[in-house]
Structure formats: structure tokens, C-alpha cells
Amino acid sequence: MLVDSFSSNFSAGIPDLAYSQKLENIFEKALINAVPEFVYSLKVDSRTKKLDEGGFSQEFVTALNRSLMSNPKGILAVSEYRDFYTYGANSVKRVDIAFISSEQGVSKVKLYTIEAKRLPTGTGEREKEYIYGFFNSGSPSGGIQRFKTGDHGFGLSKSSLLGYMEANDFFYWYSTINQWIVDKAKELPEEWKDDEQLQEFEIDLAQTCSISRSIAYRSVDSIKLFHLWIKIP
Numbered sequence: 001m002l003v004d005s006f007s008s009n010f011s012a013g014i015p016d017l018a019y020s021q022k023l024e025n026i027f028e029k030a031l032i033n034a035v036p037e038f039v040y041s042l043k044v045d046s047r048t049k050k051l052d053e054g055g056f057s058q059e060f061v062t063a064l065n066r067s068l069m070s071n072p073k074g075i076l077a078v079s080e081y082r083d084f085y086t087y088g089a090n091s092v093k094r095v096d097i098a099f100i101s102s103e104q105g106v107s108k109v110k111l112y113t114i115e116a117k118r119l120p121t122g123t124g125e126r127e128k129e130y131i132y133g134f135f136n137s138g139s140p141s142g143g144i145q146r147f148k149t150g151d152h153g154f155g156l157s158k159s160s161l162l163g164y165m166e167a168n169d170f171f172y173w174y175s176t177i178n179q180w181i182v183d184k185a186k187e188l189p190e191e192w193k194d195d196e197q198l199q200e201f202e203i204d205l206a207q208t209c210s211i212s213r214s215i216a217y218r219s220v221d222s223i224k225l226f227h228l229w230i231k232i233p
Helices: 026-044 051-071 143-149 170-187
Strands: 075-082 094-101 110-118 158-165 197-201 209-215 221-230
Touching: 026 051, 026 075, 026 209, 026 221, 051 075, 051 094, 051 110, 051 158, 094 170, 110 143, 143 158, 143 209, 143 221, 158 170, 170 197, 170 209, 170 221
Parallel strands: 110 158, 158 221
Antiparallel strands: 075 094, 094 110, 197 209, 209 221
């Protein structure tokens, strides 16, 4: 069910949901807290008008770390993270953002990972890359897909997808992505399931961002995914 549960004065500060029990952990709260500065930076700097996915992620990580510095949570956001520290993880694949401990002298093992995608991700074969796709090399390029294969979030029970929404609206992407998942479950029933659809969809009152949740099944277990979509001004 759709519930508008963010603060009506979102543009003036952090959404009330950031302090709600509806967010499951400090990582989700940290992501929400970074939204206002990220959106503001895109509005005031004309040089950010034509950023690619990597450029948006750079801006978001900057906003994220500034937020963490002003409201420390014991974590640090690292961009383009490669997991050299977890036995069995794919150390070649880079996830767009990872949270690690900010304490000096402790392990740099990932605590939570975030994969970012533009909405739309592209056309043709890249159209459905938020959930599924392949590079020319044959390696998976889909956002949800990489969590299913373990390329991202290996060994974690929770992670996130970040969507930079540049066209259409939140309702469109919620229904469209869920339809893609249903279609993929019919096409590849051994790999995808109907109940991997996004749920618990909420939109902030200012129509600036939305959140939802899903589960992604891996070969031997599953991972819970938090979806944060931000409207690019």
C-alpha cells in the first residue's frame, strides 16, 4: 500500500522518516539523511546537469560523508569498493558504495553495500538493467541480479539499491520494475521468483524520494534489499 510518510517540510531539512522505526538500521537512516544535500547540490551547480551514473554517485557519496561527519554513526562511506577482506567474495567486482567502520585500526570489511542505477538505465538491452542484464564480457550488469549472484553484498543479509530517477515518476518505476521481475520469474523460474517484487512502497510528500523493500534469493540464502529512489532535479 502506498503511504506518504515523509515530512511535508522535507526541503527544509531531514525527512521525519529518518528518525522513524520504519527504517531498519543506521545505514538506511544515513542514506535518507544524505538526500537533502545531494538534491541541493544538483540544483545549485549547473555543472552537474549532465552527470553520468558515476558522477551522481560521486555527488551522493560526498553528501553522505558530510552528513556522517555532522552526525557521526561510527561508519564511513567508501566509493567503488572492492572486497579484498571477505573470504569467498569476488574481489574484482566493484560495488558503487560500501559502509565500513570509521574507527581507526579496525577491519575495513564491508558492513553494508549500495549499488546505484539511473532510471532509466538505458535503452534496448540496457533498459531493464535495474534488475537484470549482461556486459559484453558476459558478466552480470543488473542491479538486483548482482546481489542475487553474490557479486555484491556477499555474506551480508541486507544491502541497498539507489536509483537516480531522471524520467517518469515513482509510481511508474515501481509498477514497471515489478512487472519486469514477474516477467523474469516466468522466463527463468529457477533463478527468479514472483515474491522478489518490491513492496512497502512509500513516497515523500515533496515527491523528492521514495523507498521500498524486496528480497533477493541467492543460491543458498537470501538478502533483503532497501530501494531508495531520488528524483533528479
